[in-house]
Amino acid sequence: MGELIKKSFLTVFLLFSLFLASCSDSSSIQPSSNEGKIKIVTTIAQIGDPLSVIGGDRVEVESLMGPSVDPHLYNATHSDITTIEKADLIFYNGLNLEANMVEIFNEIGKTKPVLAVGETIPENLLLYDEENNIDPHLWFDIDLWKQAIEAAVEELKEYAPDEAEFFEENKQAYFAELDELKKEAEKLLEIPESKRILVTAHDAFGYFGNAYDMKVVGLQGLSTDSEIGVSDIQETIDIVAEYQVPAVFVESSISEDSINAVIEGAKSKGIDLALGGELFSDAMGEAETEEGTYIGMYRHNVNTIYEALMGGEE
Structure with missing residues (x-):
């Protein structure tokens, strides 16, 4: 109050x-x-x-x-x-x-x-x-x-x-x-449907998922003022296990704690889940860098997602 x-x-x-x-x-x-x-x-x-x-x-x-x-x-x-x-x-x-x-x-x-x-x-x-x-x-x-x-x-x-x-x-x-x-982006993200699962810290990538036909899972809701509960982490781990998701992503403007909890929880169940990298969601990169531009930020996200979900496969 x-x-x-x-x-x-x-x-x-x-x-x-x-x-x-x-x-x-x-x-x-x-x-x-x-x-x-x-x-x-x-x-x-x-x-x-x-x-x-x-x-x-x-x-x-x-x-x-x-x-x-x-x-x-x-x-x-x-x-x-x-x-x-x-x-x-x-x-x-x-x-x-x-x-x-x-x-x-x-x-x-x-x-x-x-x-x-x-x-x-x-x-x-x-x-x-x-x-x-x-x-x-x-x-x-x-x-x-x-x-x-x-x-x-x-x-x-x-x-x-x-x-x-x-x-x-x-x-x-x-x-x-x-x-x-x-x-x-469309060309690069023409990846197998089984790999089109994007797990992030909060639900910021819905439009991205629509644009590139990807299933998007965010631990928090649309706003970061929503709470993350144990059940949210467990449900995410279940999705990771069901779809054999290889990697999950942190976001530059949000604490890494929730994603790290998913990785640790998956590990305790014998699931090898990698940290795919950092995505820019609600904020862009530093000024005077490529990621500090809209085009550079977007390209960084696409490349990071592709490399983590494909895991070196072609």
């Missing part, structure tokens, strides 16, 4: 800070770009990196949530509020991914463009869990993520119509790269 009160107080404080900022400086609703660049703030880098490529030297993009940051549990800091308040455009995923920041985005959306890109996807294309919660991890389906990024680009073009042609040309070039990435 104390933690809930603490979080509520922080949200109220941050919203009040936004209110004061908007009242004290009427210019806050005007473009606040540095050296003529459009300042874009995103929550996750999966949005920020594509917009940085598409926007080129016309934009300055900052993502609030860096490597290893879990957006499901993230709470905005006072510096985040300052960053958001100075932005010209704000983009977030939505669909309850950044659950603790929704009120802040609703408030700042009264004075400047704010878009939940995931919520532009038609409902019939979204995935749901057994409790009818929407799966927010859209970026693992390249076609769906193109739609989400396109919605952001349209917002950007509306904000800066004189640059619309530039943004459109860059978008088309970037989307062509994504189409090639999809073909590459």
Whole structure:
């Protein structure tokens, strides 16, 4: 209860800070770009990196949530509020991914463009869990993520119509790269059906599984704030045994404890289960690395999954 009160107080404080900022400086609703660049703030880098490529030297993009940051549990800091308040455009995923920041985005959306890109996807294309919660991890389906990024680009073009042609040309070039990435992934993941079992720390790979016809098992639910029980670990071990899964995967933004518990539990039953490697799920890699880009992160995941599940087989 104390933690809930603490979080509520922080949200109220941050919203009040936004209110004061908007009242004290009427210019806050005007473009606040540095050296003529459009300042874009995103929550996750999966949005920020594509917009940085598409926007080129016309934009300055900052993502609030860096490597290893879990957006499901993230709470905005006072510096985040300052960053958001100075932005010209704000983009977030939505669909309850950044659950603790929704009120802040609703408030700042009264004075400047704010878009939940995931919520532009038609409902019939979204995935749901057994409790009818929407799966927010859209970026693992390249076609769906193109739609989400396109919605952001349209917002950007509306904000800066004189640059619309530039943004459109860059978008088309970037989307062509994504189409090639999809073909590459489809070819590599044409593995035997018996090996298409992906076991990860939480249920972030549903769209990935749909795209490449893989069965996906996540110890936690769609959000990392859900509890992992002994029964979840045991059920996962049973699946590993039934399908003879060779490897399971940890995620860069989540503790390895649950996956290690599965590996140890399988070992106690005489099952040789390997750690297949680390996947990027809710966060990308470090800046200035290949995995710090959307394309590089995606390619890393595909290669890691292929190598672990095939175990050197061709």
